Amino acid sequence: MNKKITSIVIVGGGTAGWITAGRIAAHHRAQDGNINVTLIESPNIPIIGVGEGTWPTMRSTLMKLGISETDFIRECDASFKQGAKFARWVTGTSDDFYYHPLMLPQGFGKTNLAAHWQAARTKEQLQKSFSAATCFQEAVCEQGLAPKLITTPEFNSVANYAYHLNAGKFSTFLQKHCCAKLGVQHVLADVVSINSADNGDIASVNTAQAGTIEGDLFIDCSGFQSLLLGQHLQVPFIDCSDVLFIDTALAVQVPYESEDAPIASHTISTAQDAGWIWDIGLVHRRGVGHVYSSRHTSEEQATERLQNYVGAAFKNLTVRKIPIHCGHRQIFWKNNCVAVGLSAGFLEPLEASAIVLVELSASMIAEQLPACREVMDITAKRFNDTFRYRWERIIDFLKLHYILSKRTDNNFWSDNRDPATIPHSLQELMQLWRFHPPGDHDFTSNNEVFPAASYQYVLYGMGFETDYRYSQHLLQDIAVAQEQFAKNQKNIEQVVRSLPSNRELLTKIHLHGLQTI
Amino acid sequence: MSNFVALHNQYHQQLRVDTQLIESLGATNNMVPVVISEFLRLVVHYPIVFTKSSETGTFLCVALLGFESGENLFWNNNQWQGIYTPLNIMRQPFFIGQENNQTLICIDTDSRTLTTGQGEAIFDSTGKETDYLQKIKARLAELLEGENHTQEFIKTLLALNLIMPMALDISFANAQQQRVQGLYTINEERLAQLDATQLFTLQEQGYLQPIYTMIASLGQIYALIQKKNERLDNA
Numbered sequence: 041m042n043k044k045i046t047s048i049v050i051v052g053g054g055t056a057g058w059i060t061a062g063r064i065a066a067h068h069r070a071q072d073g074n075i076n077v078t079l080i081e082s083p084n085i086p087i088i089g090v091g092e093g094t095w096p097t098m099r100s101t102l103m104k105l106g107i108s109e110t111d112f113i114r115e116c117d118a119s120f121k122q123g124a125k126f127a128r129w130v131t132g133t134s135d136d137f138y139y140h141p142l143m144l145p146q147g148f149g150k151t152n153l154a155a156h157w158q159a160a161r162t163k164e165q166l167q168k169s170f171s172a173a174t175c176f177q178e179a180v181c182e183q184g185l186a187p188k189l190i191t192t193p194e195f196n197s198v199a200n201y202a203y204h205l206n207a208g209k210f211s212t213f214l215q216k217h218c219c220a221k222l223g224v225q226h227v228l229a230d231v232v233s234i235n236s237a238d239n240g241d242i243a244s245v246n247t248a249q250a251g252t253i254e255g256d257l258f259i260d261c262s263g264f265q266s267l268l269l270g271q272h273l274q275v276p277f278i279d280c281s282d283v284l285f286i287d288t289a290l291a292v293q294v295p296y297e298s299e300d301a302p303i304a305s306h307t308i309s310t311a312q313d314a315g316w317i318w319d320i321g322l323v324h325r326r327g328v329g330h331v332y333s334s335r336h337t338s339e340e341q342a343t344e345r346l347q348n349y350v351g352a353a354f355k356n357l358t359v360r361k362i363p364i365h366c367g368h369r370q371i372f373w374k375n376n377c378v379a380v381g382l383s384a385g386f387l388e389p390l391e392a393s394a395i396v397l398v399e400l401s402a403s404m405i406a407e408q409l410p411a412c413r414e415v416m417d418i419t420a421k422r423f424n425d426t427f428r429y430r431w432e433r434i435i436d437f438l439k440l441h442y443i444l445s446k447r448t449d450n451n452f453w454s455d456n457r458d459p460a461t462i463p464h465s466l467q468e469l470m471q472l473w474r475f476h477p478p479g480d481h482d483f484t485s486n487n488e489v490f491p492a493a494s495y496q497y498v499l500y501g502m503g504f505e506t507d508y509r510y511s512q513h514l515l516q517d518i519a520v521a522q523e524q525f526a527k528n529q530k531n532i533e534q535v536v537r538s539l540p541s542n543r544e545l546l547t548k549i550h551l552h553g554l555q556t557i
Numbered sequence: 558m559s560n561f562v563a564l565h566n567q568y569h570q571q572l573r574v575d576t577q578l579i580e581s582l583g584a585t586n587n588m589v590p591v592v593i594s595e596f597l598r599l600v601v602h603y604p605i606v607f608t609k610s611s612e613t614g615t616f617l618c619v620a621l622l623g624f625e626s627g628e629n630l631f632w633n634n635n636q637w638q639g640i641y642t643p644l645n646i647m648r649q650p651f652f653i654g655q656e657n658n659q660t661l662i663c664i665d666t667d668s669r670t671l672t673t674g675q676g677e678a679i680f681d682s683t684g685k686e687t688d689y690l691q692k693i694k695a696r697l698a699e700l701l702e703g704e705n706h707t708q709e710f711i712k713t714l715l716a717l718n719l720i721m722p723m724a725l726d727i728s729f730a731n732a733q734q735q736r737v738q739g740l741y742t743i744n745e746e747r748l749a750q751l752d753a754t755q756l757f758t759l760q761e762q763g764y765l766q767p768i769y770t771m772i773a774s775l776g777q778i779y780a781l782i783q784k785k786n787e788r789l790d791n792a
Contacts, residue, residue, distance in 0.1 A: 190614035191739065552613040557720060557741070 042414050046075050049255030051231055051245065051268060053081030055207055056381025056398045057261035058214035061224045062105045063402040064409065071223030078225040079218070080245070080253060085230075085263070092320050092327050093121060093307050093392035094202045096142055099195045101399045107217055109194035110553040115213045117206040117322045119546055120187050120305050122177050122199055124391070127310040130502050132447045138171055138501025139181065139306070140391075142200040144493045145174035146531070147524035154477035154496055155508050156521030166525070170500035174524070176531035181306040183536060186545035194554045198535060202392075204307070204320045204327075227253065231262075234272045241376040241413075242268060256413065258377045259405070266369070266383040273374045277385075279367040283439055283461055285336065285452065286315055286388040289362040290346055291329035294353055305542040309390065312345045313337065313450040318389060319349075323546055331364065331388055336452035364388060368431045373420035376413065378405060385431060390441060393434045396489070400430065426487045436466040437490045437498075443470075444502035473499060477506055560667040561652055566684040569664060573676030574650065574689070578669060580637035583646040587623035591643050592703025593710055596770040598641045602631070604781060605774040607711070607720055607741035616711045616720065616741065618771075621781060624727065624737050630784040644703075648696045662697060710764055717755065719744050719768070725778070730786040743772050 050061050057079055064070070065077040102112055112118055123141035130136050145153050157173055160166035171178045177199050180187065187201035218224040229247035237243040244254040260268035269275050281287060308319040315332030330346040339361070347354040368385025372378060380401040387393055404423060410416040442456035443466075455461060462470075469482060478495035508515060540548075562568075583589060588608065591599055599605055603620035610617055620643050622629040631638050637646075650668030654661050664671075664679075677689040686694075714720050721744040725737035748768065751759070759765050 189611075191609040191611060192614075548613065552615055555609065555614055555616065556715070557722060 042412050043256075044412055045256040045410055045416070047255045048075060048077045048257050048259065048409075049245065049253055050077070050079040050259040050261055052261030052263060052381070052383070053079055053215065053226075054211055054261065054263065054381065055214070055395060056383075056402075057081065057259075058211055058218055059101065059105075059395075059398050060259055060261060060380050060402040060405065062214060062218045062222055063101070063399075063406040065218060065222040065224045066105055067406040068409065069223075071221070076225065077223070078227060078253060078255070080227045080229055080231060080247060080250070082230045083228045083249075092204050092207055092322070093318075093389065093395070094205065095392060095396040095399075096200050096202045097396055097399050098203055099201075101403075103195055105214075105217065106221060108556070110549060112213065113203075113546070113549050113554075116203075116210045117324055118203045118210075119205075119303050119322055120542055121202045121204045121307060121320075122181050122187050122305050124307040124309055125181065126441070126498075126501065127308065129309075129311040129316075129441065129445055130447075132311065132449060138169055138497070139175070139178040140494060140497045140501070141171060141175045141177035141181070141306075142202060143175055143177045144491075145170075145496065145524075146176070146528040147520070148174075148493055149480070151517050151520040151524065152477065152515060153521055153524060154500055154506065155511075155515050156518060157500070157525075158505065158508070159515070160521075160525075171497055174528055175497075176528055176535055179532040180535055180539060181304075184302045184305060184541050184543075185536065185539040186305060186542045187539070188545070189538070189540065190545060190548045190552065190554070192554070193557050198539060201305075204322055206322055229253075231267060234268065239375070240273075242272070256376065257409075257416075260377055260379040260383045261381050263382045264365075264386070266379060268377045269369060269372070269374060269379040269383055273377055275369045275371055275374055275379075277365075277367055278370055279365065280387070280435055281366050283435055283463060284366040284388055285333035285456065286331045286366060287364050288334050288339070288342070289329050289331045289364055289389075290339075290342055291327065291360045291362060292346065292350060292354070292357040294326040294328050294350055294357065296325065297353075300543060303542045303546065307392065310349065311445070311447065312342075313447075314452040315342070316390070317346065317349050321542075323550075333452055336450055336455070371420075371424045372401070372427050373423045375420075376416060378420070378423065380405070384427070387431075387434060387438060390438050391434070391490075393438075393489070397427075397430065397434075400489075401427065429485060429487050430489050432463070432465065433489050436463055436469070437494065439463065439466055440495065440498050441502075444499070444504055446503070469495075473504070473506060475507055475510060559665045561654060561663045562666055563654060563656070564651070564662045564664045564679070566680045566686075569666075570680045570682075570684055571673050572664075573672050573674065573678050575670050575672050575676040579649050580642055580646060581632075581635070582649045582668070582670065583622070583637070583642075584629055584632040585627045586646075587626055587628045588619040588621050589643045589645050591618050591620045591645065592700060592707045593618070593767045594699055594703045594706070595641075595644055596767050596774075599643065600770050600774045600777070601641060602639045602777060602780070603643075603774065604777040605771045606723060608739055609741075616715070618707050618711070621740070621778070624735055624781070624785060630781055630788065633788075644696050644700050648693065648700060651693050651697060653697050653701050660701060662694065710762075710767060713759070713762065713764060714743070714768075717751065718747055721747075727782060729782065729789055731789050733789070742775060743768055745772060 050057050061077050061079045068075045070077045125139050127137040157170055180199050187199040188197050219226050227250050229250035231245045232248050233246045235244045242258045244252045246252050258268055303321040310317045314337035317330045320327040330342050332342045366387050372384045381398050408419055410419045445453050447453040478492040480492050483492055599620050607616045608619050622631050650665040650670050652663040654663035678687050679690050681687055720741050723740045723742045727735045
């Protein structure tokens with residue numbers, strides 16, 4: 041029983057499988073023989089390839105894996121992402137948009153910027169939206185500019201950034217790197233059955249092509265089927281469709297009109313009558329898709345919305361329909377098995393939470409890998425508490441985007457605003473925010489996923505008004521706020537002058553590469 | 558404006574180069590790209606550092622002439638103050654061009670160094686190259702070979718993590734502060750950690766000498782600050 045954990049077996053080879061394998065192998069230096077990391081991948085099951093959007097966390101994940109950013113950008117069709125633009129979410133009119141950028145508001149924490157912004161807006165001293173008035177990144181995105189220069193070293197930035205990537209190519213890229221550089225064993229085989237130990241642990245898996253494979257810790261990256269945690273260990277699935285109504289995606293790949301067409305450096309999310317359309321610019325194509333609630337619209341109607349969005353090119357494109365079950369497992373780690381990726385759960389892609397949850401899971405498993413079986417249940421409990429908290433906070437944050445909409449064109453929106461569909465935790469926060477803006481004191485866990493600033497961007501982007509009548513005495517530092525607004529304006533002028541277009545920088549990276557220093 | 562065309566012994570037979578004006582073309586350069594083969598001549602005046610091309614982000618070696626854009630502290634009283642002027646200045650108004658994978662000599666026909674009066678002839682009356690052009694060709698050849706050589710040098714240093722950013726915070730005599738960014742130099746700490754095999758390889762490649770020349774040349778930054786202080790005094 042009290043034996044060192046040396047053999048990690050990962051079942052499934054998508055983004056989740058390879059990131060997890062790579063993080064564990066790199067952290068424990070598997071290539072030196074400290075532990076064995078084996079990834080079993082079915083030669084027959086295709087990769088789902090969800091989520092082409094990442095968070096800035098991906099930069100540190102790639103660094104920890106020892107990957108060159110230049111190689112990654114070149115081989116995964118990657119482009120830069122500086123946040124999300126939410127269009128038509130509030131009123132549905134064509135001029136209705138706000139940004140959730142990847143940088144904090146200017147001078148965040150120095151003063152109650154949200155309050156001063158709201159006051160200036162009310163007195164018509166300031167026309168700008170909250171994100172435009174407080175964060176220079178909105179201007180960078182609106183002008184299609186890159187977050188850095190060709191002279192900026194790998195992983196460094198002028199403006200904080202994440203990536204858009206081709207998920208299929210990313211898996212292949214990670215696989216090559218993990219096997220060649222990090223000492224991960226790759227076994228191409230189908231898992232056909234699972235052998236249990238007396239204590240209910242997974243002792244080994246039987247494969248059709250590679251015999252029986254034993255392990256101390258099994259990581260379920262088998263996708264929606266949740267082969268180990270869901271099917272074998274019978275951990276129930278907690279459905280969230282009563283909160284998040286999106287249940288279907290229609291996805292297309294849209295070619296650019298010309299080779300030098302601009303590449304948006306942010307995700308564009310445009311609300312529709314019963315859902316929203318994502319638009320992600322990669323180097324060679326755009327990924328566009330409509331996620332919707334089939335309880336509120338038909339597939340025909342949704343297809344028409346997608347067609348209207350894409351335009352004339354649509355008739356030549358193949359539409360892929362993907363069912364979405366919003367929800368997660370009740371626990372993620374049971375016995376000696378932990379699920380990462382779709383096998384743990386999935387939420388609609390509004391805030392690109394899929395890959396970041398994989399990174400966070402992989403990071404915690406790698407860094408807190410139980411030394412031996414005896415202590416594994418404690419790690420498992422911590423992991424479960426941490427990730428249950430994270431999934432719930434993500435659900436709250438996603439729901440926030442819907443409850444402040446003023447749209448009335450479909451019951452989708454009024455049903456979303458129905459308090460019966462809003463988690464209690466979010467309702468409480470909304471009550472507090474009637475009188476003060478989201479602040480760090482509202483998010484005190486070590487395991488927060490979204491910072492207070494993100495809530496501010498969405499809240500005030502969607503026209504929420506906080507009532508400051510009881511806190512006027514705390515808002516005397518108008519000069520400090522004015523200074524921040526002026527600084528933001530100065531930053532905008534400076535970056536707009538110096539940054540190249542997103543397309544221009546990506547082209548240069550393909551030609552010349554980025555330097556490591 | 559510039560207009561680069563291939564040098565031709567008929568079209569350009571009448572042209573003369575006013576060599577007095579050549580150095581003035583660098584009057585507003587605060588740095589100039591240099592090649593390894595001229596390091597020993599450069600080190601008498603100039604700090605030799607690395608910087609990144611703003612176009613491609615790739616490293617190149619430069620001689621530092623000033624601390625801000627447009628400032629050449631070696632250009633004073635309409636003269637280049639120094640006994641050695643970098644090749645990339647002295648080759649002007651000639652350039653190396655590429656056509657169908659062939660290198661050829663080009664000339665900037667809009668250069669203000671070109672005259673039809675006083676100056677060095679490029680071709681003689683029969684269309685034959687003058688000694689002057691021979692000399693220019695030797696400079697261009699040194700540059701062409703030197704650029705490849707210098708790129709190899711940089712590649713080797715990068716692979717060994719021997720290049721590091723240089724923090725240059727300068728206070729001039731009039732208390733003016735200046736931070737110079739975007740310059741890189743040899744990482745001496747890392748250099749001291751190289752093992753015998755790595756050092757031997759650098760020696761064999763002929764890179765040890767330019768490495769130490771670059772380190773030694775950093776002392777010229779003080780001379781450059783001195784020049785700046787003199788200029789501020791006279792202003």
